Amino acid sequence: MSPKYSLRAARATDLPIIYIGELDYIRQIEPEHEARWKDALRWHLTQWTAAIDRMIIAEIGSDTAGYCFWEVHGEAAVLASIYVLPERRRTGLGKRLLDRFITDAHAEGFGNLTLGVKEDNPARLLYESAGFVYTHDDGEYRHYRYPLVPRTSQPA
Numbered sequence: 155m156s157p158k159y160s161l162r163a164a165r166a167t168d169l170p171i172i173y174i175g176e177l178d179y180i181r182q183i184e185p186e187h188e189a190r191w192k193d194a195l196r197w198h199l200t201q202w203t204a205a206i207d208r209m210i211i212a213e214i215g216s217d218t219a220g221y222c223f224w225e226v227h228g229e230a231a232v233l234a235s236i237y238v239l240p241e242r243r244r245t246g247l248g249k250r251l252l253d254r255f256i257t258d259a260h261a262e263g264f265g266n267l268t269l270g271v272k273e274d275n276p277a278r279l280l281y282e283s284a285g286f287v288y289t290h291d292d293g294e295y296r297h298y299r300y301p302l303v304p305r306t307s308q309p310a
Contacts, residue, residue, distance in 0.1 A: 159219060159247055161254055164209035171218045172202050172209070175237035183275050201225075205234060210254050212238070212247055222251040224259060231259035233269035236277065248280050256284075256300060267300035 164172075176198065180191045191198075202209070202223070209223035220238035224231050233255050238247050259267050269286065271278050273296050282288075286298035 159212050159214055159250060161210050161212055161250065164206050164211050164221065164223070166203075166206065168209070168211050168218070168221070169199070169202055169206075171211075172221060172223075172235075173198075175221060175239075176235065178240075179235070179237060183272055201234070208258065210251060210258070212251060214242075220247050220251060222255055224255050226264075227268075229264075230266040230268050231255075231262070231264035233267070248277065249284065252280060252284050265302050268297065270295040270297045272296075 177188075177191070180188050184191075205223045205225050208225065210221060211218055212220040218239075219242040220236075222236040223234050225234045226232070233252075236248060236251050236255070238245075238251070256267060267286075268289075269281060270292065271281060272294055273291070278296065281298055284300075286300050289297050289299050291297070
């Protein structure tokens with residue numbers, strides 16, 4: 155039986171868990187970039203605070219189990235990060251967070267949803283199974299787009 159997760163909007167007090175999750179990702183998937191990533195911490199803090207209104211926290215009870223956040227790049231809603239604690243992976247939580255990104259981006263009027271993922275990141279399978287379609291490679295990253303839907307309104 156899967157645990158019962160709840161999803162909620164992020165708060166500024168969630169930023170330390172975002173830092174921990176993003177650093178864990180770097181150490182697990184892109185360890186060669188850790189020093190450069192740490193040197194850019196001010197940029198990351200700016201990125202995270204700018205996206206806090208598009209950041210979702212997953213919890214079991216009062217314990218954080220994961221998160222995702224997205225950004226607006228022109229006419230596109232771009233999944234910037236999705237992270238599930240290692241001990242909570244393979245429970246459906248990643249899919250639930252990804253579905254929330256899709257739902258929230260569409261609700262804000264975005265029809266163009268994109269993401270980039272390191273080629274060897276296992277999360278790639280999640281994105282592909284959710285319907286994201288490969289568009290191109292850019293260095294070590296594969297880029298995907300969710301099937302386009304017409305834009306319904308301008309983002310706030």
